[in-house]
Amino acid sequence: TWGYGNDNGPATWVKSFPVAAGTRQSPIDIVPTAAKCDTKLTENPLTVNYSPEPAMELCNPGLSVKANIKSKSVIKGGPLEGEYKLEQFHLHWGSADKQGSEHTLNGKMFPAELHLVHYNATKYSSFGEAVDKPDGLAVFGIFLKISDKPHQGLKSLTDVLSEVQYKDKSINIKQEYNPVCLLPDNINKYWTYLGSLTTPPLCESVTWIVFEEPIEVSEDQMKAFRALCCGECGSAPIVDNYRPPLPLGNRQLRASFQ
Numbered sequence: 001t002w003g004y005g006n007d008n009g010p011a012t013w014v015k016s017f018p019v020a021a022g023t024r025q026s027p028i029d030i031v032p033t034a035a036k037c038d039t040k041l042t043e044n045p046l047t048v049n050y051s052p053e054p055a056m057e058l059c060n061p062g063l064s065v066k067a068n069i070k071s072k073s074v075i076k077g078g079p080l081e082g083e084y085k086l087e088q089f090h091l092h093w094g095s096a097d098k099q100g101s102e103h104t105l106n107g108k109m110f111p112a113e114l115h116l117v118h119y120n121a122t123k124y125s126s127f128g129e130a131v132d133k134p135d136g137l138a139v140f141g142i143f144l145k146i147s148d149k150p151h152q153g154l155k156s157l158t159d160v161l162s163e164v165q166y167k168d169k170s171i172n173i174k175q176e177y178n179p180v181c182l183l184p185d186n187i188n189k190y191w192t193y194l195g196s197l198t199t200p201p202l203c204e205s206v207t208w209i210v211f212e213e214p215i216e217v218s219e220d221q222m223k224a225f226r227a228l229c230c231g232e233c234g235s236a237p238i239v240d241n242y243r244p245p246l247p248l249g250n251r252q253l254r255a256s257f258q
């Protein structure tokens with residue numbers, strides 16, 4: 001099956017998933033000077049209405065760590081038509097701080113990138129129905145950068161990652177958790193473009209919203225992600241689970257700010 005190694009990594013995915021060679025693939029390199037500032041985005045601000053998740057499920061599907069959301073947490077506005085419901089969030093990270101993010105900023109990689117995955121609940125009845133529709137999904141991309149202070153919102157997760165160290169392990173976070181704590185302070189500054197899932201099946205169904213402001217995490221929190229395993233005890237660590245950027249091609253990258 002697909003992965004991030006030499007024999008099954010991003011360069012091989014096109015064999016089983018021909019859309020990998022498509023015209024709206026993700027991630028991309030974000031070049032702010034090439035983005036078009038679109039006043040329609042500022043006139044119709046992005047609004048986030050997340051709710052606390054009681055007993056949030058955190059799992060290790062083998063190639064990342066993922067939190068599944070049951071509560072009604074929704075977003076709308078900005079580039080979106082209709083209401084999109086939060087389905088899950090997960091991350092991509094590197095084996096070292098110099099790499100790990102999927103989107104890059106003027107060619108620069110961040111140590112990690114957080115994805116909050118929403119589906120178009122106005123038009124579709126489930127994530128599964130929405131996942132392969134051109135207006136099916138909206139994903140928030142949030143860059144992580146290193147600071148000497150841990151990220152308090154992520155701390156509830158990084159403190160228990162050892163309990164989902166191995167593939168197919170899952171736990172429930174006891175304390176109720178509101179994913180709004182993961183967002184940067186300023187969500188009015190973002191870039192948006194039409195793209196895809198960054199992992200197989202690579203469906204071209206994502207309206208990407210990548211925030212300019214990173215969230216700050218500690219080196220210890222990065223080490224906790226890097227201690228997660230791809231399989232059972234003794235298997236390789238989950239690291240470098242990122243797809244490198246694809247060409248923007250004919251797409252317009254829009255900015256919500258000057």
Ligand SMILES: NS(=O)(=O)c1cccc(NC(=O)NCCCCO)c1
Pocket residue numbers: 061062063064115117139196197198199200201
């Ligand atoms: N990385 S991402 O583009 O945000 C994204 C969002 C939602 C789903 C996916 N990919 C998948 O669900 N792939 C199915 C198999 C995943 C195995 O862990 C990727």
Ligand SMILES: [Zn+2]
Pocket residue numbers: 090091092115198
């Ligand atoms: Zn992702």
